Amino acid sequence: MTVAVWFRNDLRVHDNPALFEACRSTGDVVALYLHTPEQWRDHDMGLNKQRFILENVVALSKELAKLNIPLLAISIARFADCARALENICREQGITALHFNEEYELNELHRDTQVFAALSRVGVAVHRHQDQVMLAPGSVLTGQGQPFRVFTPFKRCWLKLVQESSIQPLPIPKKRRAIVLAPTAVELIESWVPAQPANAFWPAGSEEALHRLDDFVAQRIAQYDAQRDFPALDGTSQLSAYLAVGAISARTCFHAALSANHFEWDSGNKGIQTWISELIWREFYKHLSYNFPDVCKGKAFQPHTDLIPWQRNPKLFNAWCEGRTGYPIVDAAMRQLITTGWMHNRLRMVVAMFLTKHLFMDWRLGEAFFMQHLIDGDFSANNGGWQWSASTGADAAPYFRVFNPTRQSERFDAEGEFIRRWLPELSSLHRSQIHDPSPLERQLCGYPAPVVDHRTAVERVKAEFQNVKTSEFA
Ligand SMILES: Cc1cc2nc3c(=O)[nH]c(=O)nc-3n(C[C@H](O)[C@H](O)[C@H](O)COP(=O)(O)OP(=O)(O)OC[C@H]3O[C@@H](n4cnc5c(N)ncnc54)[C@H](O)[C@@H]3O)c2cc1C
Numbered sequence: 421m422t423v424a425v426w427f428r429n430d431l432r433v434h435d436n437p438a439l440f441e442a443c444r445s446t447g448d449v450v451a452l453y454l455h456t457p458e459q460w461r462d463h464d465m466g467l468n469k470q471r472f473i474l475e476n477v478v479a480l481s482k483e484l485a486k487l488n489i490p491l492l493a494i495s496i497a498r499f500a501d502c503a504r505a506l507e508n509i510c511r512e513q514g515i516t517a518l519h520f521n522e523e524y525e526l527n528e529l530h531r532d533t534q535v536f537a538a539l540s541r542v543g544v545a546v547h548r549h550q551d552q553v554m555l556a557p558g559s560v561l562t563g564q565g566q567p568f569r570v571f572t573p574f575k576r577c578w579l580k581l582v583q584e585s586s587i588q589p590l591p592i593p594k595k596r597r598a599i600v601l602a603p604t605a606v607e608l609i610e611s612w613v614p615a616q617p618a619n620a621f622w623p624a625g626s627e628e629a630l631h632r633l634d635d636f637v638a639q640r641i642a643q644y645d646a647q648r649d650f651p652a653l654d655g656t657s658q659l660s661a662y663l664a665v666g667a668i669s670a671r672t673c674f675h676a677a678l679s680a681n682h683f684e685w686d687s688g689n690k691g692i693q694t695w696i697s698e699l700i701w702r703e704f705y706k707h708l709s710y711n712f713p714d715v716c717k718g719k720a721f722q723p724h725t726d727l728i729p730w731q732r733n734p735k736l737f738n739a740w741c742e743g744r745t746g747y748p749i750v751d752a753a754m755r756q757l758i759t760t761g762w763m764h765n766r767l768r769m770v771v772a773m774f775l776t777k778h779l780f781m782d783w784r785l786g787e788a789f790f791m792q793h794l795i796d797g798d799f800s801a802n803n804g805g806w807q808w809s810a811s812t813g814a815d816a817a818p819y820f821r822v823f824n825p826t827r828q829s830e831r832f833d834a835e836g837e838f839i840r841r842w843l844p845e846l847s848s849l850h851r852s853q854i855h856d857p858s859p860l861e862r863q864l865c866g867y868p869a870p871v872v873d874h875r876t877a878v879e880r881v882k883a884e885f886q887n888v889k890t891s892e893f894a
Pocket residue numbers: 648656657658659660661663664698699701702703705763764765766768769772790794796797798799801802803804805806809
């Protein structure tokens with residue numbers, strides 16, 4: 421008897437429920453990976469992330485080899501091809517059971533439904549496991565049995581429920597006896613890597629992810645609440661890319677934080693509590709994608725906001741994409757994104773509000789641009805973050821509270837250290853000038869004038885939101 425584990429967004433051997441359960445079987449265990457480049461393109465997945473995933477698949481194949489589990493990887497086009505491909509592999513390899521960890525976004529759910537139906541038809545037992553989040557979507561509900569739309573009550577209920585469940589990460593399964601089947605050559609997987617330079621900021625593999633977690637918990641988590649908003653500091657974990665591909669599990673992160681906090685969830689060290697809360701935001705957004713699948717179809721969470729007449733202006737959009745808006749903090753952040761594939765959370769909010777509120781452009785443009793560049797691109801967190809910033813989402817920023825980018829810059833990068841790092845043309849400016857250089861300083865530094873005036877832009881966006889709000893009740 422041969423049992424297979426289908427790896428997707430869970431590219432690790434430690435704390436992997438599907439792998440762990442498959443390894444409880446007495447038969448041979450093989451691992452499967454399906455590369456779907458056309459689907460990735462449809463999902464706006466950037467080359468950075470594509471490369472990162474495949475590098476993690478290579479790292480995973482080496483970890484699996486140590487357990488005597490061969491990884492068979494094939495390249496197909498899209499999710500719709502998965503059912504047929506798996507059926508063929510199961511037939512060829514005599515696989516009688518398939519295990520995988522569930523994903524909760526709409527296309528992924530459709531894919532898994534098709535796989536379940538196809539394999540069940542040919543007599544392969546399909547076992548789905550709960551892994552991406554601590555509590556399965558659909559299990560955290562209001563007293564009326566409805567999904568939460570607001571974070572704070574979700575968090576309260578989530579904390580209550582999670583304390584009743586086990587958070588102990590699963591161990592790496594034991595080494596198995598060798599089997600005859602040869603794994604897919606690493607060279608073949610590497611040949612799927614797009615022509616994209618290696619990203620030195622993000623070495624692939626679970627080992628790196630676990631090392632980052634240990635380092636963060638030992639050195640920085642206790643100050644997280646005080647440091648997390650300052651982009652010049654190394655105040656956050658920088659684990660998002662690893663969580664997005666599953667090189668580390670959310671359970672492992674929660675467990676490490678709790679161990680450092682004497683197993684207190686919402687008391688104890690303030691830094692740890694705040695970090696736990698951010699991980700719960702991640703859960704909240706995954707639950708939203710599942711409970712409100714319209715957000716996976718490009719719709720606004722608050723339907724009336726789809727009436728907003730966002731402007732089309734390719735020139736302004738390009739200025740935003742390329743970091744040429746004349747607002748130093750916005751431009752520095754966009755250059756950080758383009759260069760490293762990552763952006764600090766405070767700045768994601770600043771640039772997202774800038775695109776939607778100052779430039780009055782559709783949040784979907786920014787959402788897609790982020791996905792095309794982020795190494796940690798994650799549909800639910802990205803959609804949630806964009807809809808929060810655009811005031812179209814669940815529990816979103818109110819439309820009349822628009823960040824002033826210059827004030828944000830003075831507050832969170834007071835010395836201008838972050839700006840100097842990413843905008844070398846402004847590096848000679850004093851802290852009092854760097855957040856909003858004078859016309860003469862801009863000219864001398866070769867830095868553009870602001871593309872919009874803050875006050876005028878804010879008045880406009882408030883009026884437009886007010887209009888659609890009124891028309892909703894008309
Ligand atoms: C417009 C916008 C787009 C975003 N797009 C993404 C995205 O594509 N992928 C992504 O992982 N995060 C996204 N975020 C959330 C957040 O910015 C990143 O998770 C965070 O900056 C990653 O850095 P870190 O690993 O150092 O986080 P830490 O501060 O160390 O937090 C730990 C983990 O918690 C999770 N997390 C933290 N904050 C949030 C949040 N607000 N929402 C959801 N999860 C969170 C992440 O998995 C993160 O790795 C977005 C936020 C905004 C405002």
